Amino acid sequence: MLIRRRKTVAEAVVTTPAVAFGKVVMTVQDQTTVGAAELDVLAARLSEGALTTDPDVIEAHARDEALFCPHEGAIALVRATSATDVQEVMRFASEHGVPVVPQGARSGISGGANGSPGAILLNVSRMRDVISVNEAERLVTVQPGIINQDLKDHLAPFGLSYPPDPGSVGLSSIGGNIATNAGGLCCVKYGVTRDYVRSLTVVLADGTLTKLGPQTAKGVAGLDMRHLFVGSEGTLGIVVEATLRLIPKLPDPFTAVATFPDERSGLQTVADFMAAGGVPSLLEFLDSSSLKMLNEFGDFGLDDDAGSMLIMQVDQNPADSQVIMAQFAEVAEACGALDVAYSDDPTDSAALIAARRMIQPAYEKFANAHGGGQLLDDVCLPRVAMPEFCDRLKELQESSGLMIALVAHAGDGNTHPSVFFDANDAEQTAQAQEIFGEIMRIGLELGGTITGEHGVGYLKRDWLNGELDEGSRRIQIAVKNALDPQGLLNPGKMLSAI
Amino acid sequence: MLIRRRKTVAEAVVTTPAVAFGKVVMTVQDQTTVGAAELDVLAARLSEGALTTDPDVIEAHARDEALFCPHEGAIALVRATSATDVQEVMRFASEHGVPVVPQGARSGISGGANGSPGAILLNVSRMRDVISVNEAERLVTVQPGIINQDLKDHLAPFGLSYPPDPGSVGLSSIGGNIATNAGGLCCVKYGVTRDYVRSLTVVLADGTLTKLGPQTAKGVAGLDMRHLFVGSEGTLGIVVEATLRLIPKLPDPFTAVATFPDERSGLQTVADFMAAGGVPSLLEFLDSSSLKMLNEFGDFGLDDDAGSMLIMQVDQNPADSQVIMAQFAEVAEACGALDVAYSDDPTDSAALIAARRMIQPAYEKFANAHGGGQLLDDVCLPRVAMPEFCDRLKELQESSGLMIALVAHAGDGNTHPSVFFDANDAEQTAQAQEIFGEIMRIGLELGGTITGEHGVGYLKRDWLNGELDEGSRRIQIAVKNALDPQGLLNPGKMLSAI
Incomplete structure (x- = not known):
């Protein structure tokens, strides 16, 4: 089996376990190196062609979709095709003290799949049966x-x-x-x-x-x-x-759409509807900025004069669904809705959800027209805290001058504010990062969490201390060190800064 | 504050952490003792009257509902009334190396709440707000x-x-x-x-x-x-x-009852109904022995000529529920049901479920009339394996001569076979214990687990090795030792024999 080698291949740094008390053990650089010879031995144990040290290929696999996260220094990429490949990599890693970064599609946005110094990128995308x-x-x-x-x-x-x-x-x-x-x-x-x-x-x-x-x-x-x-x-x-x-198989849902004069009334509708026992199968919120960006991205025909929109779905039988949609309309109108419309046509529902799913490309179009920067946050809140949270985002937008748009899986209180900025402007970039953190701080203050579903990765590791109490941090570190005593697995991510 | 003391109070044995590799750390007896003086100090830190060393009171709190599990040797009972009490006990325990057995209502049936040598029983039943x-x-x-x-x-x-x-x-x-x-x-x-x-x-x-x-x-x-x-x-x-x-709030359910000529056809109905997409809110199985014992216990009017019975509930709206009940009836009839009956009267449903919930007292009545012994097992299986499992239980019953009755949360494959025996007959008792283990072995052979919902406790700790592979055992032990490095918490239970 042939492994491509180049002169530019960085000689890998062999790592030894750090002695840590009350901190996650992380592999630490040593003077010894894992070089091409050792990697050759590993390659021979793996499926043919699984391991590469081609720096261009490594670089192309060294990061996920997150901004502001380091990704440099990986020494090899293994594209595993079997559990045995994965076992061989971990045996090699533990023998030589080499860190390993597990990867899949690298679509994450917290830097969790990013490379780190001396690491093997262990990608399982080819294991897809x-x-x-x-x-x-x-x-x-x-x-x-x-x-x-x-x-x-x-x-x-x-x-x-x-x-x-x-x-x-x-x-x-x-x-x-x-x-x-x-x-x-x-x-x-x-x-x-x-x-x-x-x-x-x-x-x-x-x-x-x-x-x-x-x-x-x-x-x-x-x-x-x-x-x-x-x-x-x-x-x-x-x-x-x-x-x-x-x-x-999930039944086809019925869909209701409500528009509101402002964000607050839309979010209050969510809190009130859920408190009244609402059982939607989907309940999404879009603020006015998000509606405008969607219409600029595609021909969705959304009412972008509205201050916000809710898309609510229910997937029970027609009679029950009608009752729930009427209940939703009643709550929305009590909160000041401009308009509430229903549809039992699956095509309408699919079109609306397709529009909602286009929000990220729409954000990217907007970002690209304004300097390219977008930081997507992921604060989950008690539902009742969402109106207040939204007010605080508006204050941040006003005080910073940076655009902050908000979508939310609102039925769960899971908000995704995006901060837009000019990535070529260092000051604005720093300001955006500060706002990104401030959004999490506000989330915690309102009883929320810094991440509802995106994960901590590298991006949010410094904020974990703000959420977890001392005992919780301590047992998480204890568990991590117990299962990975050499600190080989995805070092520098999640618990590494607590 | 006064603590009752008696001459008979066993002097507590102070424990020190064992050095363990690949085993759960457990407190080990030492020559040193925690005596009345130390317990006095603890008592003074707790809510008034929380700690007692009265041996009769300790004995009355030293066990749950499990058979064949040791429960002796506790040195004190603390009836905590606050989190602070619990913290004080654990601070004391870790300072002195004293094991602690957490307890609630002691209604468990695996010995998980049983006392152990030198331990403080830490009961939280009074914390019930x-x-x-x-x-x-x-x-x-x-x-x-x-x-x-x-x-x-x-x-x-x-x-x-x-x-x-x-x-x-x-x-x-x-x-x-x-x-x-x-x-x-x-x-x-x-x-x-x-x-x-x-x-x-x-x-x-x-x-x-x-x-x-x-x-x-x-x-x-x-x-x-x-x-x-x-x-x-x-x-x-x-x-x-x-x-x-x-x-x-859960809606009132509709209930269907089906009787079958034998156990196999009832259990096959469950497997087929669920495979066809059935969505019951309850699906319970009773074998012929269980039906007979229930009728002997109370006036339930169950058809105890039947070989088995299924109680199925569905709690959707009337139209959907009717469809699901018809689907259930169709499957049951295809499997050879003797009779399928529906009711939309909540009183009927409640009566049936009340009868089902009386199974344990009914078993106890039967057991008391036959020497007092009952071992209740808790094997969860793939649903398709239940008919075969039931056949194997019948073989065990025939070969042993001991009665084995079966109820099951059948929709989940969670079976509860009971072995009845004369607790005064040492040979029969040993035989029953052997059958109890054999039932778990068969469960594992058929792709199941040794415990679906009752827990491992003391009773099943020796069978855990049969279910968990080496890697799984190793990381469970690592996590336990990481969180409880002195081995104070509920020693001798769950992972202690792997």
Whole structure:
């Protein structure tokens, strides 16, 4: 087997475990190096062509979609095609003290998949098979690299659904969804990724393959490691197979759209509707800036004179759905809605949701016309706190002069404010980063969390201390160090700054 | 403050941490003792009257409902009335190396709450307040000692439901439900305790108080410690407050009852109905022995000539519910049902469920008339494996001559076989214990788990090795030792034999 080598290949830095007390162990650079010879040995143990040290290829795989996160210094990229490849990489890594960055589709926006000094990028995108569909037990077993939407498409002929639908549904992989416990638009009724993980096969830091969780609907034999791995951002081990719980095919939803004179009345409607027992299958909020940017991006015909819009879906039977939509309309009107419209035409619903799903490209178009910078935040709040939160964003926008647009999976209180800035203007860039942090601070002040579904990664690691109390930080570090005593797995991410 | 002392108070054995590699650290007896003087100091730090060393009181609190589990040797009972009490006990315990057994209502059946040598029994039954109901966010915050049914009753006037409903709903506390991730009859549609835990306040081994999990619907800031604590059986820390997710009041269900000529056809109906996309809110199985014992216990009028019975509920709107009940009837008839009957009268439904909930007293009546012994197992299986499992139980019954009765939360594949025996006959007792283990072995062979919802405790600790692979055992031990390095929390339970 041939491995391409170039003179420019950086000699890898072998790392040794740091002695840490009360901090996450992280691999520390040493004088020793892992060079081409050692990587040759690893390559020979892997599927043919899995390992490359081509710096251009490494650079092309060294980052996800996050801004302001370092990604330099990786020494190799392994594109694993089997669990055995993953095991071999971790055996090599633990033997030589080499850090490993697990990667999937790299569609994340917290830098969780970014390279780090001396690391092997371990990409599982090529492991994308559906291994089995078990209709009787309503389970599917997949490799981690499968794209969420591809899984959904695969399941449709079986009359089965895998609900979690992050905004990145067409781009992001199930492994990455598990790593961040991804959510999406459906969560208000159907929950998040964790709620659908039945069992995981993972490779541990030392290369051991283990199965976590039973195949059965219930099971309490020992500590629940499977759910600990969900949302662990590649810091505890690497998922090489996942068995996911499915539900019968989701019915076509009914859709209501309400427009409001301002943001506050739209968000108050959400809080009041949910407090009154509303059970939507989707409840999305768009502020006036987001509506304008969407209309500038595509021919969506949204009412961009409105101060905000809610899209509400309900997927019960027609009679119950009508009742819920009427209840929604009543609450919206009491909160000052300009207009409430229903549709039971699946085409209308699909068009509206397609428009909502275009928000990120629309933001990008706006950003590109204004200097290219966009920082997308992910603060989840108590629903009742959303109107106040929105007021605070407006104050920030006024005081900074930077545009802040807001969309939200509002039924869950999960807001996504975006700060736009001129990326070529250092002062504005620094200001945007400050606002990004200030948004999280406000979120915490209002009883929220710094991240509802995007994860901590590198981007938010410095804010974790503001959310977790001392005891919580301490046991998280203890668990991380217990499972990864050499600090090999995704160093510098998530818990590394607490 | 006065502490009662008696001459018979066993002098406590101070324990020191064992050095363990690959095993759970457990406190080990030493020559030093914690005596009355030290316990006096602890008592003075606690709420008045919280600590007792009265051996009769200790003995009365030293065990749960499990058979064949040791419970001797506790040196004190603390009936905590506040989180501060719990913190003080853990500070004292970690200072002196004294093991602590957390307890709630002691309604468990795996010995998880049983005393152990030198331990303080730390009972939180008196901490039973509802701290707040948040209607807007659909959350309730409670102390751990509140009884599940009391919580349900408290929520009813708010139009809110807390679904988890273990068989022990009228006896067991929320803290115990969290410790074992309790399930029940509703799980087939509404999930288990873990699915409703929003956040936990826990006291760690060293007495630190920490809050785990956000208050918000979504949140991925750091490792998910809250779900790790659910099902950890008091081995990682002590829950002193829980915020639970609620759902709008459950609608009155429609009920169908089907009888079958034998067990196999009833269980096959479950597998086929669920594979066809059935969405029951309850699906319970009773075998012929269980039907007979119920009729002998009360005037339930069940058809005990039948070989088995299914009770199926659906709680959707009338039209959808009728469709689902017809679908159920069709599947049941195809599997050979003797009779299928529906009712939309809530009184009928309630009576049937009340009968189902009387199964344990009915078993006890039968057991008492046959030597007093009953071992209740808790094997969860893939649904398709239930008919085969039932055949294997019949073979065991025939070969042993011991009665084995079966009820199951069949929609989840969660079976509860009971082995009846003469507790005064040593040979029969040993035989029953062997069968109890053999049932778990068969469960594992058929792809199941040794415990679906009762927990491992002391009773099943020796079988855990049969379910968990080496890697899984290793990381569970690592996590336990990381959070409880002195091995103080509930030693001898769950992971202690792996």
